[in-house]
Amino acid sequence: MTDIVDELRWRGVLAQTTDEEALRKALADGPLTLYCGFDPTAKSLHVGHLTQILALRRFQLAGHRPIALVGGATGLIGDPKPSAERVLNDVETVQAWVNALRGQLAAFLDFDTPGPTQAVMADNYEWTQGLSALALLRDIGKHFSVNQMLARDTVRTRLDGEGMSYTEFSYVILQSLDFLELYRSHGCTLQIGGSDQWGNITAGLDLIRRVAGNQPHGPAHALTQNLLTKADGTKFGKTEGGAVWLDPELTTPYAFYQFWLNADDRDIPRYLRTFSFKSREEIEELEQATAERPQARAGQRALAEELTTLVHGAGQCAAVIAASRALFGQGELAELDEQTLTAALSELPVAQVTELAPIADLLALVDLVPSKSAARRTIKEGGAYLNNTKVESEDAVPTAGDLIHGRWLVLRRGKRNLGAVQLA
Known part of the structure; x- marks a missing residue:
């Protein structure tokens, strides 16, 4: 086993832990069982989830058991957003997303050995499907202080604005129940998540202490990781086209590769x-x-090669x-398969x-030049290419x-300016 806490700290992702000395001892005495939760709010995970997915992988490689x-x-309820109430999806949709996410997660961890x-x-x-409202209120809800629930940042923000439904207000109870259930059934003593999940995770710790007072599996722990932001201030994992998904039907492997290839130099050390x-030596x-x-x-x-291989295969x-x-x-270009070429050109x-038109017209049509006359000048000067072959005639x-x-x-105009024409 390696010292995973030191590794996470060197990587700059460790945000908070409850009792670091006690956690280090539990890890040293391991293998320790830990979990991270992923709510199915869409049909795919996105690159923002990779921080937690890969943390689970690191713990497994360090000799621990990830869940x-x-x-x-919880995907039927939705973790409260600071801005507004979530739209509730039907059970069939959420279950389909659950199956999709399970398939994606299976690619990152060893479930077979x-x-x-x-x-x-x-x-x-x-x-939870068989848990009655009465049992939830009597057996679980009685351990939660409304004062503490109201003090949570997201709740305060929402109550100062448009308000919050009882449904979303109760989300923390369900997530805490997850930690208690996994503690009881799998001896899970560590929950990890993003730093925005600290309140939810520590609420689960408190529930374990109250319900499993003798703590047969030892004390439980919390560990959160820093949320990533881009150096330019924009949200990590977003492009002009939206989120960068792990599903190749939503974000093609080519676009996924290009996301990392086009990363700002300032972000590369953190990424x-x-x-x-x-x-460590290779990264430095x-x-x-x-x-x-x-x-x-x-x-x-x-980074683009490593992560594209990890997510989509070599x-x-x-x-x-x-x-x-x-x-x-x-x-x-002709040697590329049609799917890869189409993804790249998109x-x-x-x-x-x-119908096919003069190349000068097409250069202007895809905005590689401002006008047809400019296109003819580009061709005359030797700066226009069709399928990587220089265009000789205007x-x-x-x-x-x-x-x-x-x-x-x-x-192509010059070395770097590209466009494509599709014959419909």
Whole structure:
């Protein structure tokens, strides 16, 4: 076992723990069982969840047993947002999302190798669906102080604004019940989460102390991790197109790779420490390379390759790297499979046409130049490319044979400016 607390602190993600000395002892005496919960509020997890998912993975690699809990019950309620009430989804939708998230989480942890570190998948719907309102109020609710619940930051914010329903106000009770149930059934003594979950997690600790007074599995602990923000002040995990999802149907492997490749140089040291499984020496070398030669984007490339392989597999990663190279003239576009090419081109300015037009017209159509006359000047000066081949004539017109997979043309102005034309 390695000292996982020191590792998390070096990586800059450790926010708070309850009793660090006691937690270190429990980890040293391990293997310790811990859990993290993921509510199904959409059909996929996104990159914002990776901080907690990979923390579970680090604990497992350090010799501990992780439980990945997908909240089939809490997902029906929703952790209160500071801004407004959540929209409640129906049971069938939430259950479909539960199944999708379970499949995604299975790719990050070892659920198959028998032994003390074998991961466990859990769903809190299993122990709440048969729980009566009377039992919840008598057996669980009586241990919660309304004064403490009202003091929580999210509750105070909402009560100062539009208010909060009793449904969302009660969310903390359900999450606390999760910790108690996993403590009883699996000997789980540690819950981890984002720093915004501190109140929910410590409420679970208090419930365990009150209900399981003799604490047969020893004292329970809490550990939270810092929430990531971008150096430019925008929300981590967001792009112009929205969230960066782990589901390839929502965010293609190509777009996923490009998200990390395009990361701000200022963010790379934190991203490497938070997400990479490379050694400390390798990470520090990449940090130095990024600082000294930012144009090489060594840190971004290493992170993009590692995480795309982890989330989508080595084959998909190789395909998107090949696509990235081919788009800029370092590979054959025609050799890319249609799915990968389409995903790559969807990230570019795309114009749809019903018939082929002169290349000068197409350059203007995809806004690579401001006008057709500017397009003709670009061609004359040798700066226009069709499918990575320099366009020699100002009057050149692509033919059906130029269409990649029968429908795509890739246009480039200079070295870096790209656009695509799709024949409808």
